Amino acid sequence: MELPPTEAAPVPAEAALRRDDDAELVARAQSGDIEAFEALVVRHARRVYRVLLGITGNHADSEDGVQNTFLKAYQHVREFEGASKFSSWLTRIAANEGLETLRRRRTRRRESLDDWLAEHEESFLPRNHRPWQKNPEQLVADVQVRELVEKEIMKLPAKYRVAVMLRDLEQLSTEEAATALGLNEATLKTRLLRGRLMLREALAPHFGRRRRGEGRDV
Amino acid sequence: MFSCEELLDHLNDYLDDRAAADVRRQLEAHLGGCPECVVVLDTTSATIKMVSGCRSFELPAQLSAKIMAKIRAQGR
Numbered sequence: 001m002e003l004p005p006t007e008a009a010p011v012p013a014e015a016a017l018r019r020d021d022d023a024e025l026v027a028r029a030q031s032g033d034i035e036a037f038e039a040l041v042v043r044h045a046r047r048v049y050r051v052l053l054g055i056t057g058n059h060a061d062s063e064d065g066v067q068n069t070f071l072k073a074y075q076h077v078r079e080f081e082g083a084s085k086f087s088s089w090l091t092r093i094a095a096n097e098g099l100e101t102l103r104r105r106r107t108r109r110r111e112s113l114d115d116w117l118a119e120h121e122e123s124f125l126p127r128n129h130r131p132w133q134k135n136p137e138q139l140v141a142d143v144q145v146r147e148l149v150e151k152e153i154m155k156l157p158a159k160y161r162v163a164v165m166l167r168d169l170e171q172l173s174t175e176e177a178a179t180a181l182g183l184n185e186a187t188l189k190t191r192l193l194r195g196r197l198m199l200r201e202a203l204a205p206h207f208g209r210r211r212r213g214e215g216r217d218v
Numbered sequence: 219m220f221s222c223e224e225l226l227d228h229l230n231d232y233l234d235d236r237a238a239a240d241v242r243r244q245l246e247a248h249l250g251g252c253p254e255c256v257v258v259l260d261t262t263s264a265t266i267k268m269v270s271g272c273r274s275f276e277l278p279a280q281l282s283a284k285i286m287a288k289i290r291a292q293g294r
Contacts, residue, residue: 038286046276049278067288070289071285074289125226126258140268140271146272146273149268149269153269153275164269168269168270193229193230196266203265203268204261207261207264
């Protein structure tokens with residue numbers, strides 16, 4: 001099994017000093033307390049699901065991936081020595097699981113993994129320059145808006161989708177997101193910018209101020 | 219002062235409040251004379267707020283329970 005190189009990789013001093021809120025539960029899980037591991041599942045399953053959805057873009061694959069991720073984490077929890085946060089270690093297992101799913105798909109959708117591995121990122125220039133009619137605080141409370149945002153995020157290519165989901169939805173730092181995905185920070189930042197701009201472009205027709213004679217917005 | 223493309227290069231750092239003072243100054247100087255980039259900045263910021271505020275992609279019901287059922291079955 002491909003496990004994250006948590007213990008071998010150099011750990012930034014800041015990260016090593018950061019307190020891990022999971023430390024007590026992890027210690028109990030390592031001594032065989034299954035209830036403690038269950039508490040870790042409840043605490044982290046949503047993030048793991050979002051990582052997998054970000055990479056695979058498929059709900060069924062992501063549900064399977066979440067189960068595999070936690071099974072692997074349970075089998076190997078005693079090997080976790082705390083050099084990184086437990087959540088980072090777990091996120092890395094999830095990312096590896098998602099990439100493995102892309103590899104398995106290669107015969108039918110080869111472009112998915114090849115696109116992920118490509119080092120060159122094409123530039124993306126904004127085309128829509130019309131101001132939006134409402135502020136985001138007004139928009140996020142609307143169920144239709146949430147559905148629209150989800151739909152448009154899912155249309156993004158995997159490498160941009162997962163960058164947006166980890167940074168802007170899960171609120172990971174650039175360093176955490178890059179480490180989880182096995183990317184350097186510069187690549188993560190490039191993919192995040194392109195993902196944000198592509199999503200903005202997709203949402204713009206729905207939220208841009210109307211010109212006279214145009215239909216309703218969301 | 220930055221061009222529109224240079225502004226894009228630094229947009230993430232600016233939006234994430236991680237731009238160096240000199241970069242911030244040049245970027246804001248460009249924004250003062252480029253209404254199109256002001257729109258790009260405002261609407262990209264709005265996009266980020268919408269993604270972070272929408273609570274999208276919640277965990278499917280019962281998935282945590284399924285995970286634990288598998289783990290318990292394996293442990294037997």
